[in-house]
Each structure stands twice: as C-alpha cells, then as structure tokens.
Amino acid sequence: MARTLTFDLLTRLEGQGQLTLVLEDGRGRVERAYFQVPALRGFERFLVGRQAEYLPQLVSRINGFAPFAHHLAATKALDDLFQVEPPPAAKKVRELLHNVAILDNHLLQIFYLAGPDLFLEQAKDKRSFFGLGTSSKLGPELVKQVIGLRRELRGLLLLAGGKTVNPVIGLPGGIAKPLADPKRFQAAAAKALELALRTLALFKELAKDPEYMRLLRSEAYTAKTYYAGLVDAQGRLNFYDGQIRVVDPEGREFAKFPARSYPEQIGVHLEPWSYGRFAFLKGVGWQGFRDGLDSGIFAVGPLARLNAATGMSTPQAQAAYEEFSASLGKPVHSNLAIHWARAVEMVYAAERIAELASDPELLDPKVRALPTATPREGYGAVEAPDGTVIHHYRTDERGVVTSARFLLPVEANQARLNLVVERAARAYFKDKDGGLERVVLPLRGWGLSHG
C-alpha cells in the first residue's frame, strides 16, 4: 500500500491550496504528487438571479488580491451584454486603475510572498517578509520604499476607484465617476518606475548567482506547456484589452482569439480530487497530466504573458523584456521565472500609468453611455495580476443573470502546477527530513484564488 501525506496549510501563497504526496511503500520516495484546490464558494451558481449591474461588485469577491481585475472583466462583459460602447475617458480610467492595481499586486507577490525565498540571507528564523528589512540583501530602506509605494498606489485606487479592495466604479457603458487628479498618478508612476527598475536590477543580480540559476533551470521546476495572454493589435502585452494569444511550447503562435470565442478554444477537465477545474486547449485536447506539443495544458500569468506576447509597447519595458529573454530564452518554461517576469511587467505598468495619466482625454467628464439595447449575452476578458480571466454572462431581458461562467487563472494553471509539483516532489521531497519547502517553491507567485 502506498502512503499519502497531505499538507493543507501551505504558506506565502496568494490563496489556498493543498498538496498530497503519494509515497512509494518502504522507500519513502514520491510516486505521485497532487496540487489540489480544496474549497469552492460557488460564484457561478449563486450569481444566477442577481441584477447584472451589481456583477462587477459581486465578482470582486472572487479574488481580494485582484478585485479590480474581476471588477473590470465583469464591467467589460456588461458593456458587451448591454451592447454599449463606453466613452474613451471611461476606458482610459479603467485601464489606468487596472495598471495601478497590477503594479501593486506585483509588489505584494514579489516582496511579501516570494521575497523571503529570493532575497533572505541564510534563514536562521522563519522565512517572512518581516525579515527582509534586517537580514536580507535588500535592506530597510528598500523595504520602506516597497511599503511606501504600495500605500501610495492603494491610495490612488481608493481615490479614483471608490475603494482599495472591492472597487465601486464599473458600470455598463462606463464608470461611476470621472477621474479628478491625474497629477497624483503621474507622480506615483515616476516613483513606481524607479522601484520597478530597482526590482529588475535585483533579478539581474540573481541571474549572476550560479546556484540560483541552477535551481531556476532545474528540470524539477520546469514544464513545457502552452502559454496564453492578452495582446494588442501588434501582439504586444496589454493588461486591459485585446485578443488572447496562445503560443506553443516552442514559442510559435498557436491561436489568437477574442474573449467571445473562448468556449470554442478552451475546455475543462475534472478530477474528483480537486474542486478546481483543469482548463485545456481544445485545439490540442486533454491528454492527461503531461506537457509538450501534443498536450493541451497551458498556463497564464506573468510568465505566460511574456511568453505569449511578441514584446512590450513601452520603451523601458521592451528593454527589460529583451534582457529577460536574452538571459532565460523564449519561451521560458521554469515556474521560478515568474518573479522576474513580474518585475518586467512592473516596468510596463509604471510606464503605461505615466502614458495614460498624461493623456488629455482622460479628464473628459463624459464617462457614461447609457445602454438602450436588450441585454442577452456578454463576454469580458482582462489580464489579472495572476493571469487571464474571462467572464461570460447571460441574462433575461430584464438584465437578471441566467448564467455565469468564468475562466480563472488557477483553473488555467492547475494542470501545469500539478506537473511541476510532482517533478519537484520527486526531486526534493524526503520522507523523514522533509523538503516540503522546495516542493511549495514553484507554487509561489502563482495565484490560487478559486471561485
């Protein structure tokens, strides 16, 4: 009989996950490993019957670390549902806030959650953010800069989005109130760019550490899957709008489609041992838990976005992207590279905030277009900090929800995370001495929020 070990208190992850290791009898070696979504809140079901205009607020509660992403995906789905085009200022304010929220979450993921793995000196004590200021390469001043920038960014979300966590701004056809003070966004963008470049420098420094690079390139943390992310008309990364571009494990374009086509492109596989669904590419098919060209498993998120895009639309982010690719190749298949990918995206977000905040159209007081059409069906996709989210709603003619469907990052990534966790567990887990930390490592930075 095989023996199983279950770990349900995993730490420094954005969301909850469970890990089960099946050990070979006698020898204590890992035979199988499972990453599981251990809970379910039932959003898709209980949203049925709700008034559609409340969806952006209701769905913010899917992920309290990425409430703006879900809020905006639902808001875009409502534009589509009510067939109404928001005024340009409304779209720009949405994108501006979305970039602020992504930048903020990237700071949280890199420094608070993954930081202790990346930057702590040999840990004497427990690994946590609290140690970063005193016993890491970063020093107290950088830690204060991180905390200070997050305070500033979250202050902007409050100011313009109504609330920091769980915004109140999205309405079909626009936003609830115009933006008041773009200067504060410009000032924050300059500070954000400085910190983003400092963060990037930390990763370039890490890349000189052979031990770290050996870990990053280790087969144990690698899966050669497909990748997906939103791109603009030129194929460059965009967080707010565009088409979903999918590349194969060799980096070639496999598909490009709008949110509306996702039911034809993406299917879901179920397993009795997880409440989370396993999304896969229908064009390749579900071939079980394996990677490669002939397996439909794909990933979303910062690493996947850089793999799926052809480049960045802002100059310093493009330079950062080129350095990232020159150091690690393209596509990059290591789960551990997600943190560096985030740093590249921080540069982009900071530059994009600066661009949008100086756009004169941003201040146009016209931020609503009233819907006149009868609602029927709507799709909305954005990039959440942790990956592509798609919302799909149907309503009756009163705008009361009859069907709600989501693609969540954890559903897209769950199969890949299973592959990597199993490889890591086989390589590093030892029954008696533990090694759990090295099995959890490739989950860090990958959002686990479930519906």
Place this chain on the structure above:
Amino acid sequence: MSKPKVAFYWCGSCGGCEATMLDLGEGLLDLREKVEFVLWPLLLDSTREELEGLPDGGIDLALISGVMNNSAHEEMAALLRKKSKNIAAFGACAQLGGVPGLWNLFGLEAIKEHYSLDGSGPKQGEPGPLPRLSESVKPLDQVIEVDYYLPGCPPLPQWITIAFNALLEGNLPPKGTNFVPDKVLCSVCPRRETKPKKLLIPEVKRFHKIIVDPNLCFLAQGLPCMGPATRAGCGALCIRGNLNCTGCFGPSERARNYGTRALSALASLISYSDEAELERANAGLPDPAGVFYFYSLASLSLSHQEKRGHG
C-alpha cells in the same frame, strides 16, 4: 512580559481581508515588534503541528476571515477556538456570511450539479476525499463562539488598529463587542441633507439605466441604498465613489435584520395607487434578496450565541 500571541487565519476567503491587514503598511512592522504572529499563512511559514502544539488558550487573539462552508473550515475554527482566549470574526464573510452567503439561496445540491461534483470518490493511489462541502454557508458565530467583530468587506485598517491597541493595552472590551461604533451610515453621509423625508418616488430605478446625480441621496433618486440600516464604518466610501451603500459594514444594533430595514426605507417612498402601478414601481428591483442581503443572507438563521441564549 511576553508578547501577546496572535493568529490570523482565512477560511472561505477571497483574500481581501488579508490584503487590508497589509494596508497597515509600516504600522505592520511596528505591530510585529509588539505581538507574536503564531499563524498567518499568507505571510509566515508555520505548520499545523506547531499550531496543534500550542497550549489551549495559548493564543491571545485569533482573527478569522472568510465563510464557513466546508469541513476543513469548521475543524480549523474549532481548533482555533480551543487554542485562543479571544476570537474575532474578521470581515463581512466571518460576521455575516458575506457575498458567498448567497449560496444559501440555492443549497448544496444545486452547487454540486453546476460544478459536476457527482460524488465519485478518488481512485486507488489518488488523494483522499476533499473537505466536505456544507449544506449552507455559515458565518463564524454559527460554528463557534465569537468574542468580537471586525466588520467590513474588507475591514479598514483604522478599526484593525483599534482592536490591536485594545489587545496591547490589556483593555479588550466586553465580549460581543463590534469594534466599529454603532452609528448608521446616513448619519455620516455627505448626501444626508438631501435624504427624503416625505418625498415619494414613482418607481425603483437601476444604476445602469440612469446617469446618477453625484450629490443627491440615492433614495431620492429612486435607487436602493443600504445606508439607513448599515453601520458607518467606512466614511461613506462607495457613496463618495457615486454608487450606493451595499451594506458591507453590517447592521447597526438598531436594525439587526438590516436588509429588511433598508428595503422598507426604499419601499416606504414608493407611491402607487393600484397593483399595476406597484408592479411597475417594483420592476426596477427584480432581485431584492441579492440587493438587500448582499452580505448577510447567511446570517438570517440564528447565530450560535442566539441559539445558546446569550447573544
């Protein structure tokens, strides 16, 4: 004197409560000097064995966020109750069942059917059963005894700070205290001067169908607002954002069933002379349960305290 021991655990949570805790900013670094966090999965490495190894009552204050909707949540809540002198329900989900409490409109069977959970167990060599989903979503005080409440979706740092100061000064208030003072939102609303006293409205309006006046009371515009019955813990954030209060800070003591209170505040303004007119007036509110029990549907059954007769 040793530092007070604090636990911060999430059950069925979106993480927003954890995010708001981090909004203490530099204050969190100071707090960490004064208290010992023995459990906080988001931020600190710790294990179940370490938690189980603590003496009963060894944690001075445990903050629990999220809803209770599976067996693992209930087991963890019970373990933390045993290990803690004081438990605070942290956020609207733990206090009232929150947005996920809307599950209770449907029940477990409907959820299972939607997610194709056919009850087939794991096969040989696969992990054992997942935490068992509950029939209904429950707030924390329907599962264990709760000492304090920190309301909000999410709570705001100012109230968290008040709670920690009380702990650090050895001056925790009487059991059952809600850390947010009992005022209704209307009393602090920037639009309160325009709140109708006798005004009658012909129909309930919907936010997507009108351009909302940024200065006029929502009720005066025929729009639903939870302000008349909700505890004022936010300084009217949503209203300043030009959307209505949805009630995330929970009920004022004067309106325990605050959904009904807020619904009647709106209903009392509707003017009608026959049933056809009333039907037209109500057409703007096809989902009163969702609008007025946005966060509190799961709290409608009796709380743990009330069942035991001391609430």
